[in-house]
Amino acid sequence: xxxxxxxxxxxxxxxxxxxxxxxxxxxxxxxxxxxxxxxxxxxxxxxxxxxxxxxxxxxxxxxxxxxxxxxxxxxxxxxxxxxxxxxxxxxxxxxxxxxxxxxxxxxxxxxxxxxxxxxxxxxxxxxxxxxxxxxxxxxxxxxxxxxxxxxxxxxxxxxxxxxxxxxxxxxxxxxxxxxxxxxxxxxxxxxxxxxxxxxxxxxxxxxxxxxxxxxxx
Amino acid sequence: xxxxxxxxxxxxxxxxxxxxxxxxxxxxxxxxxxxxxxxxxxxxxxxxxxxxxxxxxxxxxxxxxxxxxxxxxxxxxxxxxxxxxxxxxxxxxxxxxxxxxxxxxxxxxxxxxxxxxxxxxxxxxxxxxxxxxxxxxxxxxxxxxxxxxxxxxxxxxxxxxxxxxxxxxxxxxxxxxxxxxxxxxxxxxxxxxxxxxxxxxxxxxxxxx
Numbered sequence: 531x532x533x534x535x536x537x538x539x540x541x542x543x544x545x546x547x548x549x550x551x552x553x554x555x556x557x558x559x560x561x562x563x564x565x566x567x568x569x570x571x572x573x574x575x576x577x578x579x580x581x582x583x584x585x586x587x588x589x590x591x592x593x594x595x596x597x598x599x600x601x602x603x604x605x606x607x608x609x610x611x612x613x614x615x616x617x618x619x620x621x622x623x624x625x626x627x628x629x630x631x632x633x634x635x636x637x638x639x640x641x642x643x644x645x646x647x648x649x650x651x652x653x654x655x656x657x658x659x660x661x662x663x664x665x666x667x668x669x670x671x672x673x674x675x676x677x678x679x680x681x682x683x684x685x686x687x688x689x690x691x692x693x694x695x696x697x698x699x700x701x702x703x704x705x706x707x708x709x710x711x712x713x714x715x716x717x718x719x720x721x722x723x724x725x726x727x728x729x730x731x732x733x734x735x736x737x738x739x740x741x742x743x744x745x746x747x
Numbered sequence: 748x749x750x751x752x753x754x755x756x757x758x759x760x761x762x763x764x765x766x767x768x769x770x771x772x773x774x775x776x777x778x779x780x781x782x783x784x785x786x787x788x789x790x791x792x793x794x795x796x797x798x799x800x801x802x803x804x805x806x807x808x809x810x811x812x813x814x815x816x817x818x819x820x821x822x823x824x825x826x827x828x829x830x831x832x833x834x835x836x837x838x839x840x841x842x843x844x845x846x847x848x849x850x851x852x853x854x855x856x857x858x859x860x861x862x863x864x865x866x867x868x869x870x871x872x873x874x875x876x877x878x879x880x881x882x883x884x885x886x887x888x889x890x891x892x893x894x895x896x897x898x899x900x901x902x903x904x905x906x907x908x909x910x911x912x913x914x915x916x917x918x919x920x921x922x923x924x925x926x927x928x929x930x931x932x933x934x935x936x937x938x939x940x941x942x943x944x945x946x947x948x949x950x951x952x953x954x955x956x
């Protein structure tokens with residue numbers, strides 16, 4: 531037990547050091563947004579949507595695959611930030627199948643953009659509308675497309691007891707306060723999979739960024 | 748996360764558009780970023796250097812910038828026409844570390860883009876992202892006036908993630924700065940550049956004449 535505590539303490543220290551070392555640079559974040567806008571200028575909303583989805587899938591495929599014996603082992607890795615699904619975000623798991631992302635990993639970029647450049651370009655919302663209409667209704671801006679596509683592609687790289695992991699978006703709260711909840715006809719099914727009620731969802735939405743669920747295929 | 752995704756894209760983009768294509772993309776991003784940040788005007792060097800220290804200039808997006816006011820750049824008449832500035836941390840290092848811990852390694856195209864930039868444009872890049880932010884700095888300088896004079900930016904020296912360095916000896920000669928001084932700055936800083944009033948008659952240029 532003492533050994534486990536020491537191990538956990540060392541792990542927390544390493545995680546904290548790593549977090550300090552890798553705080554993103556605003557120039558890189560904002561430049562990435564402008565690069566996406568440049569793509570949109572040339573390829574329009576449809577082309578940009580394809581580009582973003584391909585970018586996110588390619589990122590997930592470049593990361594190592596994972597396998598776990600049990601769902602509990604997988605949840606341990608997820609909670610510790612060791613899984614591909616929690617590499618880029620801080621999460622907690624109110625149930626074994628519900629995941630709450632506390633801060634959107636793209637928030638810093640959005641804040642820096644609005645601080646340094648001004649109002650977020652309309653194209654980011656237009657492309658999200660295209661995604662909602664043609665792929666899946668869950669995006670508020672272009673970063674949601676990257677994030678949700680990445681998460682789905684990342685889940686495909688995980689096996690728990692030999693079975694694939696699936697994940698589904700329940701709700702997103704944008705940095706500007708805009709909310710996007712799964713369509714009414716999907717919501718009861720998703721809440722049941724996540725093991726939370728509608729009231730609990732509203733409670734999580736108060737001060738978190740994204741609510742999603744994970745389940746074995 | 749967006750920056751890591753961007754890195755994963757470099758390889759793909761370089762394979763499809765060639766490293767030259769990636770460079771053209773990055774130059775456009777650097778230029779567009781600078782131009783969308785707007786213009787700035789300062790009464791003189793002290794007000795510019797204070798604004799820089801307080802994070803009010805466009806250059807602040809790169810992180811903490813230090814104005815090395817112990818070494819002013821003077822023109823042939825001995826008037827101060829510029830200063831040297833330095834970033835403690837390379838803007839791309841946090842992304843490289845995050846790629847290291849999430850994906851594994853930085854794509855080979857990163858160095859391929861830097862090498863092509865060094866061969867075809869200027870020998871000052873240590874990684875692909877130098878292309879964006881060196882262009883960004885040049886464009887920002889054009890958008891800033893100090894005592895009604897637009898500025899010009901000279902990339903002097905930089906140190907990459909794995910310790911490799913680039914020192915622009917031609918610019919140092921032009922500005923009349925000893926390369927050893929700049930080399931010693933790289934012990935504590937990752938990226939060193941000079942901002943000089945455009946059109947100033949520099950000491951190094953007079954020596955050349």
